[in-house]
Amino acid sequence: MTGRLDADVIVVGGGPAGSSTAWFLASRGMDVLLLDRARFPRDKVCSEYLSPQASRILEAMGALKSVEAAGAAQLSGMMVRAPSGESFRGHFAGAHGFKGFRDTGLALRRTILDSILLDRARAGGARVREDTRVVDLARDAHGRVSGAVIADSDGRRAALGARLVVGADGLRSIVSRRLGLARRSRWPSRIALVAHYTDVAGMDGVGEMHVDTQGYLGLAPVGNGLINVAVVVPVSRAKDLAGARSEFFEEWIDDRPHLRERFAGARQVTPVRATGPFASAVRRAWAPGAAVVGDAADFFDPFTGEGIYTALRGGEMLSGYLLESLASPRPGDAPLTAYDRARREEFGAKWRLERLVGTAVGFPRMMNRAVRVLSRRTDLADLFVGAAGDFVPPGEVLRLSNLGLLLAPGR
Ligand SMILES: Cc1cc2nc3c(=O)[nH]c(=O)nc-3n(C[C@H](O)[C@H](O)[C@H](O)COP(=O)(O)OP(=O)(O)OC[C@H]3O[C@@H](n4cnc5c(N)ncnc54)[C@H](O)[C@@H]3O)c2cc1C
Numbered sequence: 001m002t003g004r005l006d007a008d009v010i011v012v013g014g015g016p017a018g019s020s021t022a023w024f025l026a027s028r029g030m031d032v033l034l035l036d037r038a039r040f041p042r043d044k045v046c047s048e049y050l051s052p053q054a055s056r057i058l059e060a061m062g063a064l065k066s067v068e069a070a071g072a073a074q075l076s077g078m079m080v081r082a083p084s085g086e087s088f089r090g091h092f093a094g095a096h097g098f099k100g101f102r103d104t105g106l107a108l109r110r111t112i113l114d115s116i117l118l119d120r121a122r123a124g125g126a127r128v129r130e131d132t133r134v135v136d137l138a139r140d141a142h143g144r145v146s147g148a149v150i151a152d153s154d155g156r157r158a159a160l161g162a163r164l165v166v167g168a169d170g171l172r173s174i175v176s177r178r179l180g181l182a183r184r185s186r187w188p189s190r191i192a193l194v195a196h197y198t199d200v201a202g203m204d205g206v207g208e209m210h211v212d213t214q215g216y217l218g219l220a221p222v223g224n225g226l227i228n229v230a231v232v233v234p235v236s237r238a239k240d241l242a243g244a245r246s247e248f249f250e251e252w253i254d255d256r257p258h259l260r261e262r263f264a265g266a267r268q269v270t271p272v273r274a275t276g277p278f279a280s281a282v283r284r285a286w287a288p289g290a291a292v293v294g295d296a297a298d299f300f301d302p303f304t305g306e307g308i309y310t311a312l313r314g315g316e317m318l319s320g321y322l323l324e325s326l327a328s329p330r331p332g333d334a335p336l337t338a339y340d341r342a343r344r345e346e347f348g349a350k351w352r353l354e355r356l357v358g359t360a361v362g363f364p365r366m367m368n369r370a371v372r373v374l375s376r377r378t379d380l381a382d383l384f385v386g387a388a389g390d391f392v393p394p395g396e397v398l399r400l401s402n403l404g405l406l407l408a409p410g411r
Pocket of ligand 1: 012013014015016017018035036037038044045046047048049050132133134135168169170173174192193230275278294295296299302306307308309311
């Protein structure tokens, strides 16, 4: 319990969700203290692609120019290859009259992107403390969250007080767990391996997903001559890669002729890093005195890969509700319940689309069928890629007529 106030809002975590929450709050005059256990630049295992709509929020935060100046790759769309070998391409520029903030997505190393975003939070007025691990939440006599408990490397603890606390501390969020909100999803239980290469042949400005019966491999240029390579497999394969990540990764590529050819002259330049299982969710995104955002609130699977957008947009949305709550002398919880409802409205259709795609990825025949249809219907392919790009309402893809086309047997 802490009676002292160290800030209006403590934000735990300085990834995209924490930085955007902090920026949108601090630039509107709130006293924000952001705590992150890491020292930046810090890495995050990720495919490092940002949807076209993420640029809108980067622009609002004053980060877009810096992201582009740092050498971010511009992606014009996505290619998906099914286990059958058939593939389709969709473009961000042309989806049934729906228009994104940009006609391209961006991709950039997380070491660079996240440092730019954290700097924007600072520039907005947030105080940032790196190397600061949150180990618990402080509560008042009524059990309401009243701050965060931090611990130094010697285990010494100290409580910091705030009117509201935000958990933006990613997968396995300590804030979600301490609030009793975390719900580990058992499906899809997948793990990912990520490394960077140079000189992969045939890259032509789109993100690529190569789906296989055993999982999938993603390829994306991330600027400055680097290609992000991600292999995602069911968690049941974890025993095969224990202690042998690099071998597993290389074999995955070598065993598949269409990939082997393209990697013949490629060079691996970063170590293979692993993460997962990553599907997680919360029962609701708030508790008295606190709210969660970004991966701390939910993450499903990297296939449709917009966790960064969701984190940035979540921070933008949440900040409005926090400001409303902070407007009264004793912050109220009604705006926090409204935030939870708004999240469901904003992301609900996307969650359904993600689950549909997540299912198809696990069932090769379903994937083969859908990719075959999309390879013949470029209009639908653009619609699908636009939904993955966050500017086509996912409900457009989920229309029964489209689902019928994609899933009907015998095509
Ligand atoms: C394999 C893989 C590939 C992906 N590819 C993409 C992609 O291409 N595009 C995309 O948009 N999304 C992708 N995602 C999802 C994306 O990485 C996440 O959705 C995004 O990073 C969420 O941002 P965040 O700010 O919520 O969390 P994070 O980026 O994880 O940031 C959380 C921060 O909290 C800090 N923290 C954690 N615990 C504590 C603590 N106890 N005390 C203090 N600080 C703490 C951490 O140090 C970290 O800085 C991918 C995910 C995976 C697993």
